[in-house]
Amino acid sequence: MTARRAALALTFAFAAGCGSPPPVVTPTPPRDLIVLAPHPEGAPLGAAVVTASGTAVDLTAAGAAVTVAAGQTPPAPVILPPDEIARIFGEALGALPPPARRFVLYFELGNDTLTAESQAQVPAILALVAERGQPDVAITGHTDTTGAAAANVVLGLRRATLVRDRLVAAGLDAGLIEVASHGESNPLEPTPDNTEQARNRRVEVTVR
Amino acid sequence: MPIMRRAVGLCVLALLLGAPPAPAQAPPAAAGRVKVATGSASIVRAGQTLAAAPGVEVFEADVLRTGADGRLSVMLKDESRLALGPMSELALTRFAYAPGDQQLGLGVRLARGVLSYVSGLIAKLAPESVRLQTPTSIIGVRGTHVLVKAEAP
Numbered sequence: 001m002t003a004r005r006a007a008l009a010l011t012f013a014f015a016a017g018c019g020s021p022p023p024v025v026t027p028t029p030p031r032d033l034i035v036l037a038p039h040p041e042g043a044p045l046g047a048a049v050v051t052a053s054g055t056a057v058d059l060t061a062a063g064a065a066v067t068v069a070a071g072q073t074p075p076a077p078v079i080l081p082p083d084e085i086a087r088i089f090g091e092a093l094g095a096l097p098p099p100a101r102r103f104v105l106y107f108e109l110g111n112d113t114l115t116a117e118s119q120a121q122v123p124a125i126l127a128l129v130a131e132r133g134q135p136d137v138a139i140t141g142h143t144d145t146t147g148a149a150a151a152n153v154v155l156g157l158r159r160a161t162l163v164r165d166r167l168v169a170a171g172l173d174a175g176l177i178e179v180a181s182h183g184e185s186n187p188l189e190p191t192p193d194n195t196e197q198a199r200n201r202r203v204e205v206t207v208r
Numbered sequence: 209m210p211i212m213r214r215a216v217g218l219c220v221l222a223l224l225l226g227a228p229p230a231p232a233q234a235p236p237a238a239a240g241r242v243k244v245a246t247g248s249a250s251i252v253r254a255g256q257t258l259a260a261a262p263g264v265e266v267f268e269a270d271v272l273r274t275g276a277d278g279r280l281s282v283m284l285k286d287e288s289r290l291a292l293g294p295m296s297e298l299a300l301t302r303f304a305y306a307p308g309d310q311q312l313g314l315g316v317r318l319a320r321g322v323l324s325y326v327s328g329l330i331a332k333l334a335p336e337s338v339r340l341q342t343p344t345s346i347i348g349v350r351g352t353h354v355l356v357k358a359e360a361p
Contacts, residue, residue: 032344032359037324040326046350046351048347088357091293092355095291097243099326208287
């Protein structure tokens with residue numbers, strides 16, 4: 001914008017008969033601003049470490065910000081107030097999608113029937129999918145540690161597929177769905193091998 | 209049947225060389241999907257520019273780009289979120305999300321513009337494997353929401 005205005009000014013200057021040579025334009029070196037911002041849904045803040053020119057700067061407070069110029073040691077961080085964050089980053093923040101949501105469905109012991117509570121969650125899943133428009137839906141089966149690990153991968157996949165079929169029958173677009181099994185490798189409640197644990201026999205439905 | 213014999217010979221040769229009998233390469237899995245795309249927003253993949261729209265898949269090595277009126281966001285499979293404001297360009301340099309195989313990694317490079325990054329499961333499971341890059345800096349993420357503005361010269 002500034003460059004264009006300068007060029008325009010020069011054009012006028014030449015048109016007016018001023019014969020001075022155009023100024024040498026030196027490009028500004030890159031400058032980056034990095035901010036540790038509050039989490040949009042209120043999860044813990046954590047920290048970020050910015051490394052430039054061999055120097056590391058820790059950002060640990062909400063709004064902690066550092067501006068780094070190419071080839072220079074980064075300065076100490078400052079706190080960027082919320083209205084400044086909104087002014088600089090508002091458009092990107094406005095484009096953030098809502099977070100993924102997870103539903104955990106359980107089966108009756110020893111068969112492939114969803115528990116009544118889990119069955120009752122199906123409408124909420126469909127409503128969320130409709131609200132999100134184009135989500136992907138990940139359906140992942142999990143088992144407890146009863147039986148062999150390989151057999152549990154198969155069991156987890158069978159249950160995940162049952163949930164998939166149930167959601168498709170209820171109207172979910174099959175093209176959005178991805179089915180997987182973690183078998184007994186990702187328990188909610190860690191247990192020794194060959195332990196029955198109802199909370200680990202589950203299918204997780206994640207709407208992204 | 210010399211032709212037949214030659215074909216058999218070729219197959220044997222192929223087997224000896226360890227070449228697969230047919231192209232069996234599975235297509236790479238998507239890293240995520242576009243969630244919001246307004247104004248001028250595109251994905252550059254292997255030199256081709258594709259229009260970004262909600263639901264379009266994003267892959268490792270893709271470059272996301274917005275124009276003066278553009279905004280673009282993506283949710284990756286590990287539930288990380290990346291949102292770009294106008295006049296931005298971001299490369300998804302690395303995406304690995306296979307917790308069962310200990311394969312975890314996320315790399316993004318913001319060449320210019322404005323980024324909001326909200327961390328997902330990769331950052332939770334293996335924070336040291338998440339790396340954001342700008343023209344001047346490398347950002348290690350131990351946190352959950354990082355904003356970056358890269359002012360290109």
